[in-house]
Amino acid sequence: MGNVAVIGSQWGDEGKGKIVDWLSSRADVVVRFQGGHNAGHTLVIGDVEYKLHLLPSGIVREGKLSVIGNGVVVDPWALLKEIGTVTEKGVKVTPESLKVAENVNLILPVHQKLDAALEAARGNSKIGTTGRGIGPAYEDKVARRGIRLCDLAHPDLLKEKVTNLLLHHNALLKGLGAEEVSVDDLYNELIAITPKILPFAAPVWKILDEAHHDGKKILFEGAQGLMLDVDHGTYPFVTSSNTVSGNAAAGSGVGPKTVGYVLGITKAYTTRVGTGPFPTELFDDIGETLGRRGHEFGTTTGRKRRCGWFDAVMVRQAVKVGGIDGLALTKLDVLDGLDEIKVCVGYDWNGQKLNYYPASQVAQAEVTPIYETMQGWSESTRGARSWADLPPAAIKYVKRLEELVGSPVTLLSTSPERDDTILVQDPFFS
Numbered sequence: 001m002g003n004v005a006v007i008g009s010q011w012g013d014e015g016k017g018k019i020v021d022w023l024s025s026r027a028d029v030v031v032r033f034q035g036g037h038n039a040g041h042t043l044v045i046g047d048v049e050y051k052l053h054l055l056p057s058g059i060v061r062e063g064k065l066s067v068i069g070n071g072v073v074v075d076p077w078a079l080l081k082e083i084g085t086v087t088e089k090g091v092k093v094t095p096e097s098l099k100v101a102e103n104v105n106l107i108l109p110v111h112q113k114l115d116a117a118l119e120a121a122r123g124n125s126k127i128g129t130t131g132r133g134i135g136p137a138y139e140d141k142v143a144r145r146g147i148r149l150c151d152l153a154h155p156d157l158l159k160e161k162v163t164n165l166l167l168h169h170n171a172l173l174k175g176l177g178a179e180e181v182s183v184d185d186l187y188n189e190l191i192a193i194t195p196k197i198l199p200f201a202a203p204v205w206k207i208l209d210e211a212h213h214d215g216k217k218i219l220f221e222g223a224q225g226l227m228l229d230v231d232h233g234t235y236p237f238v239t240s241s242n243t244v245s246g247n248a249a250a251g252s253g254v255g256p257k258t259v260g261y262v263l264g265i266t267k268a269y270t271t272r273v274g275t276g277p278f279p280t281e282l283f284d285d286i287g288e289t290l291g292r293r294g295h296e297f298g299t300t301t302g303r304k305r306r307c308g309w310f311d312a313v314m315v316r317q318a319v320k321v322g323g324i325d326g327l328a329l330t331k332l333d334v335l336d337g338l339d340e341i342k343v344c345v346g347y348d349w350n351g352q353k354l355n356y357y358p359a360s361q362v363a364q365a366e367v368t369p370i371y372e373t374m375q376g377w378s379e380s381t382r383g384a385r386s387w388a389d390l391p392p393a394a395i396k397y398v399k400r401l402e403e404l405v406g407s408p409v410t411l412l413s414t415s416p417e418r419d420d421t422i423l424v425q426d427p428f429f430s
């Protein structure tokens with residue numbers, strides 16, 4: 001029995017939160033390894049809905065250890081606010097139940113200011129970021145001027161680092177016509193938050209190593225999706241981290257063999273929030289219907305998600321690049337009642353047939369999908385808890401997707417509710 005990593009195989013919002021919550025009953029530790037509070041993971045347990053941004057989705061189950069790995073960028077104010085929100089719903093979060101990597105890089109208010117100013121400066125080529133400061137914080141990390149959680153324990157060093165950081169950013173903010181940030185203000189804000197946030201700091205790599213050696217089961221929770229990966233996605237319309245399963249190791253401090261089975265969370269159609277290419281996007285009534293029935297509004301920003309048909313070429317690519325062993329197919333119920341369902345099986349690029357999604361920004365914008373049309377079903381699949389409850393046409397659709405993307409469906413989700421899930425093969429025993 002090994003560990004499991006959950007990653008999104010499209011443009012995010014595939015239903016990772018629901019699946020991680022469901023799987024977490026079988027795990028001992030749940031670890032976030034990349035992204036930040038740009039993520040929005042929804043869990044529905046009976047009448048209670050949780051929208052988690054930074055906290056791992058295992059947090060709602062008592063007795064599980066929640067870990068925020070070094071690959072995440074953490075806004076300490078947002079984290080404390082989220083702890084407050086879940087506490088109000090009866091979830092207990094303590095420095096015993098939540099460990100944040102001491103070497104994690106922090107998102108600061110200046111990063112959000114920069115995110116907004118840079119987006120404004122992009123004019124018509126905006127990325128449509130979540131505005132959470134993710135990109136600027138990762139830039140600072142790679143540029144080696146970031147402030148890490150462990151720096152809060154050393155006020156003199158912190159002052160020096162804040163001074164250096166703002167020397168750089170104030171020049172940029174000034175150039176962008178935005179207001180500059182005062183060293184004293186930022187330093188004082190950090191000092192004020194230190195007693196509340198520092199108790200969560202821990203050598204996460206060591207905790208995970210010990211857990212693994214003790215035979216505990218670790219569930220790695222990815223954020224965003226493969227097409228938002230900074231290398232493999234629709235660059236530059238991507239997030240600023242690697243969303244592939246390989247990053248579960250680097251982003252939490254374990255070796256690649258510890259990651260285990262990779263489960264690709266995959267929506268039965270496609271959605272995207274923000275700008276960037278989207279070959280199978282629908283601009284008609286069907287697109288509107290998918291959005292309405294699937295409640296396709298961003299969990300973090302509330303923006304309307306763009307909707308389209310399932311793109312088997314893209315998911316097949318995600319299976320390869322992401323090292324996906326099996327799929328958790330979600331939101332099949334949203335397709336109930338459609339006469340016909342289309343699936344993209346290839347692209348046409350100015351008369352040339354492509355069986356993969358090219359890297360060029362120009363090609364990505366120009367390809368048009370080649371569709372295969374399948375028969376829909378009139379019966380409801382919502383809430384189905386066994387294959388026997390699914391109409392034959394729905395089973396045929398799932399089987400065809402498996403064939404096209406080259407990966408088996410090991411879990412099937414038929415509503416937002418935790419238990420409306422069909423288990424085909426347990427990823428922890430694969």
Ligand code: GDP
Pocket residue numbers: 008012013014015016017018039040041042043044293294295298299330331332333334413414415416417
């Ligand atoms: P994540 O970012 O991948 O965790 O996904 P989000 O939570 O942002 O968006 C997925 C949405 O779909 C949430 O509102 C979920 O409650 C909902 N959801 C998840 N699985 C299903 C499903 O099988 N059917 C339906 N109808 N909704 C689902």
Ligand code: IMO
Pocket residue numbers: 008011012013014038039040041127128129130131132133134135222223224225228237238239240273274275299
């Ligand atoms: P979850 O984990 C969907 C998108 C933004 C934007 C791009 C860059 O809930 O699936 P960023 O703020 O990261 O610099 O924005 O990435 N994006 C997401 N889209 N789901 C997410 O997370 C996303 N996180 C970022 O909309 O297009």
Ligand code: MG
Pocket residue numbers: 012013014039040041042299
């Ligand atoms: Mg989401």
